[in-house]
Each structure stands twice: as structure tokens, then as C-alpha cells.
Amino acid sequence: MASVRIEEISKVYAGGVRAVDRVSIDIADGEFIVLVGPSGCGKSTLLRMVAGLETVTEGAIAIGERIVNEVDPADRDIAMVFQNYALYPHMSVRQNMAYGLKNRGMDRAEIARRVAEAAGILHLGDYLERKPRQLSGGQRQRVAMGRAIVREPACFLFDEPLSNLDAKLRIEMRSEIKQLQKRLGTTSIYVTHDQLEAMTLADRVVVLNGGRVEQIGTPREVYHRP
């Protein structure tokens, strides 16, 4: 786990769009931050800059003590869960979860231990030999989370992970993520436009508008509900 410091970062895309405009957020070790705001407000750009999938135009991002502006995505000690799952279709559930660790040269026993643990947490134990196409949408999303968990990163990044699921599954997975959060306590940044997800999951909600932080506070402060 680690704190994440986002200091005065901006993103100006080729063509001059200022998608993120001098945003600062101090995220404590173990804190769960939810980014909300209207479509086009810069949520995804901000998350992708933390992930290293997008360069930073100005400002600094630190994960723990380390400034990561120029650090490769693979070396950032983060794991991202994508909206479209981004699973490898030709690989089994087990292989999908193990692949990134294998590439890093981790030893087989440690990989097996981590995959078994993640499968247990995510109720995937009976599905380890299946291919993604043989799974339901909720199960696929669990595999995507499993792949992030096995990395044991300092920080999880979630990019609208539940928005491709139907309403019932969304509620179910929302509470699974809540359980996961209680169990692992990993620092997280979570993008959504679902207010219930924000209220359920967030320690603090960050409302972006036009690339700037419009409001930042507890769900209660932001949504004015008991």
C-alpha cells in the first residue's frame, strides 16, 4: 500500500484540449477515492495519467515516495481494472491471472499461491480452467479484478469497472468490491458515473468538472445525505 500524491497535474492533448487542468489530490495510504463528474470532465484522462497510459503535460504524480511521471506502466506498482475487462480470450482464467506475474519472472509456487488466493476471494475456484467466453459478465469482471489483485500493487485503478453489467449484477459486484476493499485495504482510485457506487465505496469523492476539481469530500459532504 502507499499514499498517492497528485500535484497540480494537467493534460493538454494534441490539438490543444486541456482535459485535466491543475488538479491536486492527496490520497492517504489505504484510502478509496471515487472520481465522478459529467462525461468529458477528464476522469479517464486523470486515471490514465496515474496508470502511465497517458503522459503528464504538467505537474507530478507520486506513488509512495516515488515520482512516477516518467516511470513505465509496468514498473508503477499499480494495477488497473478496465471497463471492457481486457482479458486474453485464448487463455484460461488461471492463465489470465498468472500471465503478468510470469512475465515478471516470478517463481511458480508464488504465482500459484497468489492465483489460488485471488480465486478464493473472488469465488473463481471452480472456473480456473475456463476461457473468458465460457464465463458470465460478472465472472469476467471478477477475473479482471483477480488479475489486478495477484499483482499485490500499492494502488488499484478502476475505470468504470461495472458499467457493462446489468443492474442486478452491478449491485452484487459493488458489494463484492466493498468486501474486497475491507479485506485488502489497498489504496484505490475508482472512476464511475454511478452515484450509488460512489456513495457505497468512497472514503472521499472527487467531483471533476471541465478538467478541474469542483468539490472533494466524504460522500455525505458531497451528496448531502445522512
Ligand code: ADP
Ligand atoms: P471523462 O472520462 O470524464 O468522460 P475524458 O478524460 O475521456 O473524460 O476526456 C476529457 C476531455 O479530453 C474531453 O474533452 C475529451 O474529448 C478529450 N480527450 C480525451 N481523450 C482524448 C484524446 N486522445 N485526444 C484528444 N482529446 C481527448
Ligand code: ADP
Ligand atoms: P506485464 O506483466 O509485464 O505487465 P502484460 O502483458 O500483462 O505484461 O501487460 C502489458 C502491459 O499492460 C504492461 O505495460 C502492463 O504494465 C500493462 N498491464 C497489464 N495488466 C495491467 C493491469 N491490471 N493494470 C495496469 N496495467 C496493466
